[in-house]
Amino acid sequence: MSEVKLSGLSKSFGATLAVDKVTMSIPNGAFVTLLGPTGAGKTTILRLIAGLEQPDTGDVVISGRSVVKDTPAQRNVAMVFQQYSLYPHLSVRDNLAFPLRSPLLKTPEDLIDRKVAEVAEVLKISHKLNNRATNLSGGEMQRVSIGRALVRNPSIYLMDEPLSSLDAKLRSDLRIELKRIQENTGATLLYVTHDQIEAMTMATHVGVLDQGRLVQFGSPREIYENPVNLYVAGRLGQPRINVLPADMFAGAPTGAKTIGLRPEHISQGEGKACDVRRVEHLGDQIRLHLSLEGHDIVTLSENRKNYEPGDTVAIQPRKPLFFDASGARIA
Template identity: 40%
Template sequence: MLNLIAGILVPEEGVITMNGNVVNSLEPEDRNVAMVFENYALYPHLTVFENIASPLRSPKYRQPEGKIREEVERVAKILRIDWLLQRLPSELSNGQRQRVSLGRALVRNPEVFLMDEPLTHLDAKLRHQMRAEFKEMQANLNTTTIYVTHDYLEALSLADRIAVLNQGRIEQIGTPDEIYYRPATEFVAEAFGEPEINILTAGLVNKDGWMYLNLLGDSDHFAVPGRVRQALEEHGADTVRAGFRPKDIKYSFTGDPSMLRASVYSFEPLGAKAILTVQADGQLIRLIAAADLDVKPDQPIYLKFNVEEAIFFDSGTGRFIARAGEKGVRSVG
């Protein structure tokens, strides 16, 4: 997609427009786009300074030398590579090369920035810092940026709008809130969040004037919120897929009648928190637990599901039906 926008590839059908103008026939150098490649694509014989400066020395976008030095030093300070300006790419780490590649794009004033996983090769601490820097830079630059990433944290923290692609097709386009709280499909729901959302098949049971989920062999304790009952009734199916984020499932080792019995399957401490996987009715369910929790495999555990935060999907197509919660309810046909 980035190659198509940049003009490196030609679309087989459809049109690409920038500022209302069709650019399909324009050569890459005439589109005024700045691209950051995942594999850096640096000039090996040029210093860091010369690599960053190269767009400002091209025949089409040439700038005075004083302006070039000013812009290169400004961008290098933002990226914390101002002390590397006289080095060659072969003398840099992968993370430093990635920042030089970023600098070469940021020194421009293009119509659009195209970024192909620009933070992939940075260490975790620097990646976190650069996310914050990107957010500030984008606010200051006010330039359209198309940013490709497999990291859902980058997407949620940086984007105004997110397009989720699945095998070349767009599953959903929306704001970070829409993508996270009202995912259009199960694929989108599973792509955002760590640990991954739990999506379980559930029957719909009407009794005593209430609608219940027959979930994990229990049809007495999962009352469907009134805010989504109408959407489920209009949907017409007697089976749905119910999604529960790990944070919306509470656990206890001294269960009460409103809780569902399960057993501990695995425990993964991750520093400040842990991922606790339990088994109930043959299904594995992921929870968030305290890192210092003392548990053993097959130990009995009791679960309480917050149905008020459940996300409901069609059991056949996997498409969103409705959700109740603080972010509201929306039904998708």
């Protein structure tokens, strides 16, 4: 595995600036997630690293060497796409073995057989090895697609929302499997998603993108607890952070326009009185949907106290985040 560095990377498509001067270091053995909405530039960054697109400016360095003039094959990266991208006429076994049979790798057949068997066991598709790719379920096809990358030993694995088309149970299972595989192999992995749960549960580092710009890069905990602006604060957290006028509670610093309150950072029992509008019982937690002076607030019931719509509960901030008029964080 290798360290990958992006330096001032930019890419435009016509009048659209897809990637805007992105500088980022992906440490050796790290699981890095790029998080952002559709159009933020996530996939374009993957394609620039893989060599499927050429940057307008900037550099891509893998293992200390610039690769911007290398072909995709010369870069030794493995990419998993959102769609399955399998060879329908081949069996699962041959789909998994296909990358290893590249003339550049010259992998012996006995080693191919062993690697295919190992990856199939990890992804729980050993019983499907002789099936045609077209005879698989959607989840099984995506497992094969991921497996085609895992059989190799590339400089970096690039994954473009590989779990987005799967059902919730399978997504949850494969999240755990991917993280376990990455930890056991020490692989360097760059993973694109718009799903904050994937970013929070799998990544060692998260890069938050906004309109092609890298807004913040750090550990999931750092970005969750210390977002640089309101946009980043809103990308992580479920339920989403509550955003209210800063003067709604006492103690706002000079220049603060809004206050951000995570649902778990709202104390109950003292403070301003709110109306309980709705109660969600989710098994491990109870969410309260409140109304305060015309503003909607979502918080968690402390001590799992039972509230009913129409009740009144007093709240006050705990660990508030303040932002100025532009959305920038105020310490």
